[in-house]
Amino acid sequence: MQREMQGEAVVAAPRQRWNARWFWYSIICVLCWGGWALLSKLGSREIPPGTMQFLFTVGTIPVCLALLIGRRGKLEKSPRGITYGVLNGILSGVGGLALFAAYHTNGNTSLITVATALYPxxxxxxxxxxxxxxxxxxxxxxxxxxxxxxxxxxx
Amino acid sequence: MHFPPWLWYSAITVLAWGVVGLLQKLSTNHISAESSLIWLVVGFLVLEPLLYPGSALFHYSGWNLTWALLSGVLNALGAWALFAALKSGGKASIVAPLTALYPLVVIMLVPFVLHESITRLQGVGVVCALIAVVLLSA
Structure with missing residues (x-):
């Protein structure tokens, strides 16, 4: 109960940044994605981008399996939640494929990189x-x- | 008006990834962070047949294959943390730009891992990113 109230207080008063769980989760995300980007940089010295995306997806599977086992195979049966979730994956992949396609045209590489990095x-x-x-x-x-x-x- | 192909492709990328930021928030409105990640990977897997490189896959060095696979593990953990941030009250309009600052980590690690030095401009980028973290979460 007390934890729940703390959680609500955090949402209600976003000024308390250092107590806000969403902030620290975001920082964990930044650290993990930093590692991801660095390893991608290392791997892509030899491996082409499409294959990197293929292997990267294989790498995400163990994390999913661990989470599935942790939840004893139970997932919420929300059709909307599931649809949004799957669409996230498909659209992320499509965005990546379109980016490879953009690099394959004779467009300005740095312009493509800057423009697409501004997706947020x-x-x-x-x-x-x-x-x-x-x-x-x-x-x-x-x-x-x-x-x-x-x-x-x-x- | 004629747009060059690279512009079309880049527009698809930026729109697709931008919409993903919105859908991530919507998915955590309905399901947990863990489930959101699992269904995200199901979406990734839909595209796997398009990306399968065939036997070329077995010609790369073991280390590079390891980096590629480990990058997936870290990306999934990062995506889980992102979903957890959205699930615990983070706004999509704050969390998406905040988490997009991950190159900050790369630039800070590159001198140690790849023994490359940071340019002055990248240094300015690091300072801007740190200011952005403080202001976005204010």
């Missing part, structure tokens, strides 16, 4: 317009810094 900005627009999410001016400023960092990192 599309998420922001969609979340504001469809999910009616709102954020504070200081967070909007954070978004500008994030966009600058993303552009620099992709150069």
């Amino acid at each position: 900005m599309i998420t922001v627009v969609l979340a504001i317009s469809i999910l009616r999410e709102r954020f504070r001016p200081i967070q909007a400023l954070g978004l500008v810094f994030a966009a600058i960092a993303i552009v620099i990192f992709s150069l």
Whole structure:
């Protein structure tokens, strides 16, 4: 009960950043994805991108199996949740394939990299317009810094 | 008006990945972070036949194959953490740009792992990313 109340307080008062579980989960994500990107960089010195994506997907399977075993094979039977989940995977893959296709054309490679790296900005627009999410001016400023960092990192 | 093919492909990528950020939030509105990851991988697997490289797969060095497979493990763990962030009240409009800052980790590790040095511009990027983390989560 107390934990639940703490959880609600965190959502209600996002100022308490260092107590917010979503923040720390996001940091764990950044650390794991940093490792993923670094290992991808190492592997792709020899392996072409399509094969990297094939192998990477094989690598995600053990994590899923571990989670499935942890849940004793029980998954929620929410058709909408499942549809969104599967679509996430398909669209991520399609986005990746379109990126390989873009690199195969004689377009400007760095322009392609910068433009596609800015995908979170599309998420922001969609979340504001469809999910009616709102954020504070200081967070909007954070978004500008994030966009600058993303552009620099992709150069 | 004529758009070059690379622009079309890049638009597909940026739109697909942008929509994914929204769908991630929607999926955690209905199911747990763990289930969201499992169904995400099911979606990945749908495309596997298109990507299967055939016997070429067995010609790469063991180390590079290991890095590629381990990258998948880390990506899945990261995706689980992302779903957990959204499930525990994180907004898609904050979590998506925040987690997209992962190249920060790469740039900070590259001098140690690949023995490459960081350019001044990348240093500016690191500072911008750190400011973004603080402001986005404010």
